[in-house]
Amino acid sequence: MKIAIVGAGIGGLTAAIALGQRSHDVTVYEQAPALGEIGAGITITPNADRVFTALGLGQALAPYQVIPQRQLTQHWQTGAVLKDVERGTATAQRYGAGYYHIHRADLHSVLADTFLKACPSGIKLGQPAHLASADGRLPLASGETVAADLVIGADGLKSQVRETAFETDRPEFTGQVAWRGLVPTASAAGLPNMDTPGVHIGPKQLFLRYPVRGGDLTNYAAFVDVGDWADEGWTIPSSRAELLGYFGDWDAGVVALIEATPDTELFKWALNVRRPLSTWVAGKVTLIGDAAHAMLPFMGQGAATAIEDAMVLARSLEGSDLAESLSRYDAARRQRTDAIQENSRLLGLQFQGKDPADQSGHRIKNEEELGLFDYDATSVAI
Template sequence: MPRTTTVAVVGGGIGGLAAALALLRAGFDVRVYEQSGAVSQVGAGIQLAPNCARILHRLGVLPAIEKSAFAPATFDFRRWDDGRLLSRTPLGAGIAATYGAPYLHAHRSDLVAVLADAVGPDRIGTGRRCRGVNHDGTGAEVRFADGGTVTADVVVGADGIHSVVREALYGPEQPRFTGHVAYRGLVPAERLSRLNLEPRCTVRLGPGAHFVHYFVSAGRLHNVVCVVEEDSWTRESWTDPGDSEELRAAFTGWHPAVGGIIDALDRPLKWALFDRPPLARWSTGPVTLLGDACHPMLPYGAQGAAQAIEDAAVLAACLEGAGRREVPTALHQYESIRRGRATRVQDMSRANGRRFHLPDGPDQQARDAAMASSFGLSPEIDWLYGHDPMVPETAVA
């Protein structure tokens, strides 16, 4: 009986765990190596659009995710000062019927817990910080900070925008600060009861800033993301404790609901938003990249996790049936299928970052008019939510 192909996944976040689960379902011997002392996910809320939920259903974990998620009724864009509705997209049963999968809001830690449980604790190693990867074309070795190594037929770098695996393949490259920072936090829903917030995802657009809020954790918590602009970020860390007074000042004059939500926040975290240009290649020999390691997504399309999960499904499908000598060819097929779509979603997210922050004036008025006559910001949303990575597409050379 032939030996089962082994896969080492570097990174135990959403993308890495989804890849491990998809590969396990396809019959591979998979191990996940996470640098933290426990598999967890920093951050707060996450949006799971139908293109992502469809894959989670196929992996068998959607029912468990739905138990702790929240299904919003609509996706609303509103004006910053008077709260005027600019665009409303029906979600709920309607979007599930249209695309065959729901639109959900989840807490990141809840999603990670479900994926980790499905992969199994015996296949996840924590406290394993990757220091480098070597390969000889038919196998690879991962080196860890504790001095240990592991060998595998395939190595998947799912270790984020700071990816050590990416650097091992293609050399160091500094990410670019976008000029945007996000204050993030969670508010117990009962603190906001006086605001009578509806079960919707709401994005409020204003000059040089935007404000996102929605329910997660089966409605028990309200996720808040407040994005503002800064000239530079010189701190070594990408996160700082947020200053509540600074945040209030940034949103002075906005709709009263914004001030009410900010007042209910405990001290938020402040995240610098960085970006990288698209990579020309994701794979070398038996080593490949996945998710933010190869296509980091700004949060203005709510697609970062979704695109990593799409990667996971395609990666497993391309490797399924490939012998060890055929791994490099299968990995090339994976990146050829995925690279064009991931780049398109990256571009959409970057463009949304600019559109969301237009100063009041002719460009803003044209944006608002376009939004009023379309599905959100894009008249071609079917390409995003209706995409099925298991349906063959033309590969990018």
């Protein structure tokens, strides 16, 4: 099949590799003029790592992985350890797949290089899609219109493919703002427990940190429920003073990391979500990743589910009838991602000391307790 993928993010590139390996004729159309990812880290959980292993990426990714031995949950102010989970070989043995931290740019470049090696002209840059139609036509900025057997919208939270081919809502601001920083790990050297990755939890706020790039850098994400805020974008400049306004009286390790962040490298963005769609199929168009199911990041499963989508979609398309293949993909995936979207929202409330039990009637389990790491996109029934 001739397949047009809109968006060269983590989801789009994983799909391109998986579909290319199944001999489809794949082209990725990316709006940005150059390939790249934001300067931040990402955690790859076993459910995502299984897909990368099946795609043969294990060796290429290995040099960039930081495999944590343990992972802490800590009190926001005292830093006291509330929970200590064993990772490393314990997690690898339990799931038969890896759990690791990686710089997003390193992951992205492995994915792009792998796809481009197999398909050297397979990514078209500076090609924003404004419209996808159910008959597979995709008009491009260049004036050319691509006629594809299948269009895959992998164009993220503000997906144009979703907005033009599906009946959908607009992204919805959740009241949460996230800051991200990348600082030398040595900034918090000697402070208690700061040599082990962890999340500090406090009322209406969270501070997540883990090492990347061989452990030399620490990536952090700080979440604050600000209620009312409306700036758009992923890279809105912030400042240490602004972030310390929220975290200045937190554990010394948290404060040390924030204080080590140059103002020029501190960014914030609003957390938005989309409501679940009733179908991911519109004729010859389908969706993966944030375009299909943008979620809050509290389970760290946004990219992981995009990676799962890519594998399940590629497997579903092994059938000969497109409509049937897409409907199998939709049936195999939507229930899982709907549930993860909802549980990520509820877990965020629980982290922030609100009472999600009021809304769900039960204590919210985290991603591991929910069994999300067990999912095997390479063999799940479709």
